[in-house]
Amino acid sequence: MSEQQAGEVSAVPFVRLRLADIMAGSTSSPTRQLDLVPEIVHLPLPASLLDALNRITQDRLVLGRFIVPGKVVASKQIVLLIAADRTAVYIVGKSTSILAAELSKLEDLACLADRVSWCASHLPQAFKTLIILSAYWCERPELFAAIADATTEEARALAVLKWFISTLKGQYTSRNESMGSEKKPLNPALGELFYGNWPDKDGRGKTDLLVEQVSHHPPITAYVIENQTKGIKLVGHNAQKTSFSGGSIIVKQIGHAVLTVKLPSGADVQYLLTLPRLRIDGLWYGSPYIELAESSYIIGGGYVGVIDYKGRGYFSGKSHSFKATLSPTEKRGDIVVEGVWHQTSKFVSGGHGTFHDVSAPKEEVTAMGGEASGEMGSMETRKLWEQVAKGIREGDYELASREKSRIENEMRQRRKDEAANGTTWPMKHFQPLASDPLYEELAPLASITPASEDTYVFQNNWPTTIRP
Known part of the structure; x- marks a missing residue:
């Protein structure tokens, strides 16, 4: 088709x-x-x-x-x-x-x-799985790298906010550009992996990506994005809980990310990033679309950032509107930014002119094989779902359905075998931790609930194809 x-x-x-x-x-x-x-x-x-x-x-x-x-x-x-x-x-x-x-x-x-359209899985399936969506954190790698170049707390906080806002278009709207409306990615399998990078351009340094599906019930994805040259790293995990309200689906995003920036002095500055809720509208008209709702937070480096999301009919009267307030912990005066996160925003106070602009083309991640030979392993997403994606692309629904069922049945049998043997699937790159000490330290600054969250600790074991 x-x-x-x-x-x-x-x-x-x-x-x-x-x-x-x-x-x-x-x-x-x-x-x-x-x-x-x-x-x-x-x-x-x-x-x-x-x-x-x-x-x-x-x-x-x-x-x-x-x-x-x-x-x-x-x-x-x-x-x-x-x-x-x-x-x-x-x-x-x-x-x-x-x-x-x-x-x-x-x-x-x-x-x-x-x-x-909205028949079985509520969102038409795209040609990729949820695990690849972590790449949307860095489709503008120059903004990610620029955080490390800031020389003051205020400049660094603004750079973090600018990068974060600039990721939202890729994460929540541009996924539907080639397929007409919001699409449901394939559900990843436990242990599914994805590796990639954004190459060095104009001295920004190479940025590496590693993603692992660390849980299936509930589905949890852990990821790390690192620019080793610039000394900046993002580690996080996310899951989702869905509920229904009227004609909309409400998605509560569970999890958080920690951004670590190494200063020239050798000290680290860390930021806690939380995730907005999603509201999926347009279901009954056959063109689902996403709106962000409520608030998310960026806390660290001497600043507390609160990002309030509103849809059509609120302060700008436009879809995808937001208002971000950066407040220094020393109470020197707020910086306020308003706009639409999928286009542009501007300073309202604490600055002048345009704050962010995502009209320029995004930069896709370059996928890589994680085996020492450079080939893809059997649990890497492109290899695992190759025939399903082929069937969907070519309109061969019988092939797609057959291959999808085969993978799901194999995964179910694997879980049964593990239960019978008293074993669990071993994570390859992450280890779970019941509570994140940085989250517990920073969350109270914005009265975030819950007061504690678990986390997944990256083991710094990059494949040799990415880090020789």
Whole structure:
């Protein structure tokens, strides 16, 4: 399927219908009421998906005008109806909340959902896994390196804030640029790995990336990004908890990162970075998009930074708006920045002119193999998901579904074997720590909750392909 077709599919709107209208065959007057019982989600299907539907409905029960594909119905809470002419899918549930919670269990539709829209996994799947998303921390490596060049506490705090704000576009909006709307990455496997770097340019130094999936239940990703030349390193981990509110999905990001900057004196300055909450809107219109919500914090180096996120209708009246306040611990006067994090911002107080601007092209990470030979190991993400990604790219949903199921079944069997033997999967690059002492030291400066968080300590064992 072409990228143009993919964009057309993701733009198809969702329509709510009354069950009585569906069964009577009258769908010309859909209602958008949110309190209907039961609820219907109606997904019009493009002709390019008819072959895929034929494949997944081989085992089926025909009810009048509808097909009930038994092998993809994974819950007694909902019913999946496919129009006999295969032009639409109707998903029936008792309420909006049940639909939202139960649709995620229809894993057999995961590959089909990549092109249909919010069907099985709620977000169409992209061609990569969650583990690669850690690279978005450094798609502007020159800003990461510039933190080390600052010569005062204030300049360093501003450089950290500028770099952090500049990462948000890559992390939360630009992922959908080539596929039409926000896409759900593949869920990583326990022990999955990714290695890469951004090469030295204009004296900024080479920046290295290492990512490891350190937990599967719950899914937790640990990462390290380091520019050894500049003496700057970011180590962190993240996980997510999802809940539903009205027509939106609320994602609480769990975890934090620690940025360490080595000064010319040899001393280290450390910053604690927390993560914003996410709100995913646009679900019922077939074009999901992300808004950041509430606040995140940057604390360290003599400053407390509070970043407040608001969407359309707040202080700038624009989507992706934010207001950042940098307050010195010595109470000398705040620095305030406002703008939209996916474009530009400006100083409101404590400075003049433009603060950040991410209109310039981002710089993709250069992926590397982690084996001594330079090849990819079996748990490296590009190798592990190679055939799944191929199937999604080429529209071969049978291949993608088969390979995805094979990997998942192998992982499940591995977990069963470990449980039977009383063993656990050994982490390769990180070790867990029940509480992070730096977090406990700095979090009270901004009254952050919880007061304590666990962490994953990097073992400084870079592959020789990255650090010979």
